[in-house]
Amino acid sequence: MKTHTAPAGQRHACVIGAGIVGAATAQALAERGWRVTLVDAQPQAGRGESLGNGAQLSYSYVEPLATPDALKNLPKWLLSPTSPLRWRPQPRLGHARWLSEFIAACQWPTVRRTSEQLLALAAESRHTLHRWLAAQPGRAEATRHTRPGKLVIYRKPEALAGVQRQIDWQRAWGCEQAIVGADEVKRLEPALAATGGGPIAFGVWTASEEVIDAARLAVLLAESSGATLRLGQRVTALQRDAAGRVVACLLAPADAAAGQAAERLEADAFVLAAGPATLQLLRPLGGRPPIEPIKGYSVSLPIVDDGAAPRVSITDNGRKLVHARLGDRLRVAGFAELIGMNRELPPRRIEALCQAVRETFPGACRFDDVQPWTGLRPATPSGRPQVGPTRWPGLWLNAGHGALGLTLACGSASLLADLMAGETPPLNPEPFRVTA
Structure with a gap:
């Protein structure tokens, strides 16, 4: 040796x-x-x-997965075959411990405290990344780093009050965000004018959000x-x-x-x-x-109609999907599966991502060159x-x-x-x- x-x-x-x-x-x-x-x-x-990370640098969107709303929706999500979340019980003591700590973290005082801590870490992360990218010319281009801003779209008007409270609270932590109406959403991102999946009720616009190719x-x-x-x-x-x-x-x-x-x-x-x-x-x-792998998926699709593809980062709150433009491709990522160390790529998940693109940005991409990916993201309960x-x-x-x-x-x-x-x-x- x-x-x-x-x-x-x-x-x-x-x-x-x-x-x-x-x-x-x-x-x-x-x-x-x-x-x-x-x-x-x-x-x-x-x-x-x-490799297939969602590509969004979401410095103002760090609220943890464990929230009272997530706990309330968990039974519905877990029983639906098309749900963005999936759970398979694991016969391990550590798995049971993780779940119990996750449930305990689903309280607003805990969520607020965790969000404050993550916002501070995110601010340090932004500062550090910008310093590293500025250290040498060409690094931003090499990593496809841009600042297109981010739109989170909501299709249910009843979500407005809760979203407004979150924005008001985060303002104290330096997050500059604004609620915009459906017409303003489409002005900020014209590609959403033809979107399917139901009408857009409102959106949240954060001009400072960024995109980068993680790999x-x-x-x-x-x-x-x-x-x-x-x-x-x-x-x-x-x-x-x-x-x-x-x-x-x-x-x-x-x-x-x-x-x-x-x-x-x-x-x-x-x-x-x-x-x-x-x-x-x-x-x-x-x-x-207390760490469990949470499985996620993405596809990277070639853009064929520049005007039909989004320029800004898009998060579809209802579908729990993110969309980010990386050069001449659109990266779409989503889903969260707590199913152990499973690395399979089920066709139904990949097709669901592709179908979401067809509906949200019709005509933007072609689907004969799909680059599918799945990854296991180690996560703590909090x-x-x-x-x-x-x-x-x-x-x-x-x-x-x-x-x-x-x-x-x-x-x-x-x-x-x-x-x-x-x-x-x-x-x-x-x-x-x-x-x-």
Whole structure:
């Protein structure tokens, strides 16, 4: 077994996971003087859970999934075959614990407190991303970063009062949003003039919201960090010394046959940012973080009629779908399934996304070149990611972002890097502490 060590006197961090969260972590650590090794089983950064991300940077839309409204609608959603949510009970104690904590979090005081904490993290994320993109010309274009603004469309007039309360409350946290009528919705996004699925009652317009290609951003950050890239390498185990400190991980080629000799990689610190694999690596240590994989889907469709496709980001509140333009393609993402580690791509889900595009933006796209995707987004019951040291010295966690992985990645990476450097972060780390 080969052993690799860092040069004497230089701090060495091994980040496990080269998705958007792991790649951002590598960049933030490199800024603070760490030598970084970035490991991922995929052959390229951003090829796993980040590949088909919904592409929206939703800094003003961080309300957690666990709300009283979600709890009220849960029976209806779970019983409908076309529901945006799906749940399959898992015979695991950790799964039952996650569900009980999710239900406990469905109270407005908890939702408000969590939203405040996530808005602070989102603001730090926006600041960090903009700084990184500005560091070198051409980065925005390379990652398809734009600021088209975002429209959330509502088809039920009775939702207006609750939405207005949310906007009024978020204004105190720096969110500049406005409720607009149906005519103004269509002025802001002319492609919605022909939309089906029922008339639009009103919308919420946020001019500051952004779009970026998560996979391209992960590649850019992985490369610009200067990290040693160990791609196509799977971490099979974490190793501890006699004092219980995590001091090494075992690597094997992702396509290695069973029993093939592993390589031992030593480092001063290890960061788990490996999506659902984070749970598998913690389990042998006795770690049981309250994180469950929530499955999502997307399609990327070629645009054939520029005027019929949206220019601004669109979230259809009724369907729980997001639409974002990435170059000459339209990315449409949605659904949330709590069904374990299932990675199947059922045709009915992909067809549902395509049908939504046909109805919402008729004639905008063609459907003979669909790029389907599914990913498992590790989520905590509260919606707050777990960022910080674990109870095993030398091991740190940056996981549990759920559907907000792209939005919060740069902020949680900066927060973690501050903690690992012994610096005081600009926001309170306590709400994001690790409970594994």
